[in-house]
Amino acid sequence: MTRPHILYGLPHSLYTGPARAYLRKSGVAFVERSAREPEFRQQVMPAIGRSIIPVLVTPEGQIVQDSVDIIDHVEAAGTALSAYPESPRHLFLAHLFQLFGSQGLLRAAMHYRWSYYGAQGAFLDHAFGVSGAEDDPSRGAMRKMQSYLPGLGVRPDTIPLIEQGYHDLLAALEAHLSVHPYLLGGRPSIGDYGLFGPLFAHLGRDPVPADIMKRQAPATFRWIERLHAPDLDIPDMPNADGWLPGDATPETLEALVVEMGAEMGAELAAKLAWLEDHYQRLAPVDGDPVSAKPHQRTLGVTPSRYRGVPDEVGVQPYLLYMVQRTEAALAALKDADRAWADALLARSGLGCLGEARQARVDRRNHIEVWARP
Known part of the structure; x- marks a missing residue:
């Protein structure tokens, strides 16, 4: 075998x-x-x-x-069920959703996991394999995870905004996923898988946020079940077939992008500006590691804003790796398609995507490195 x-x-x-x-x-x-x-x-x-x-x-x-x-x-x-849509518009949206899932939802995911430890500690202790011993290394791993919260902008003054943002995101997802089994029709894209990361592992599995999702967004929870199934799992939406026809971008899909922009737009612009400035000052050689140690995820902090509130967040170079993929899909759009995308990004507060910058990150030998043209 x-x-x-x-x-x-x-x-x-x-x-x-x-x-x-x-x-x-x-x-x-x-x-x-x-x-x-x-x-x-x-x-x-x-x-x-x-x-x-x-x-x-x-x-x-x-x-x-x-x-x-x-x-x-x-x-x-080669796979019979490619996660990459054929339509250029859909491909761009798929990359945008993947970026958001990978980066834009980290704040909410980590907040709901660790700020509510008192309400779901038994579940998390089981997930992390914590024993009764105080010196159990799993406890150290959990404390390390909790220490990331300030760098993600989770503070007493932002927590109410984070939670309102989660409710708003669920409302936008529910409006779309009540009609479509997946983001772009009857099959999952890289955008679905990108959003699935935080919406399943943290927000759809940990007791406190999962309870909110099940009560307020049952179609979104059903989407999580679909993605975890080995088949398309759409008996409740039997008429869904393949990608959305043509270049269709339903209002519910664009409304979801607007909500994504409200969550991460200002922070994304601030982080990209910080990375570009850092790159220019550093002037690295092609292939130089982006950080001093392979496990170091954050290079520094930058002032930003989160839903109108002054903020300070850590900057991870992996963000640039994901942004580049989205911007490549954006650059491939032509004429009316590009005009549509630019208008959508501007309306959503995501206009920093597509801006000129020299800083680039590649992955070589399993670590992120600076890449020069």
């Missing part, structure tokens, strides 16, 4: 979720193993240079790290 792929991850991991869901939908034979297993520490970590998930190990021994790259690896090999 052919050996299966091995997906190293964890059930509650935000970035493992998209990879797992995509592999199931694509019919890829795989087994999922915990990143706590000795093989991960002894064989995978030395190869990738850091402890990070998800990681896919192919039957041939090739290692692919990051859910985005895992999806692209399978796509390159």
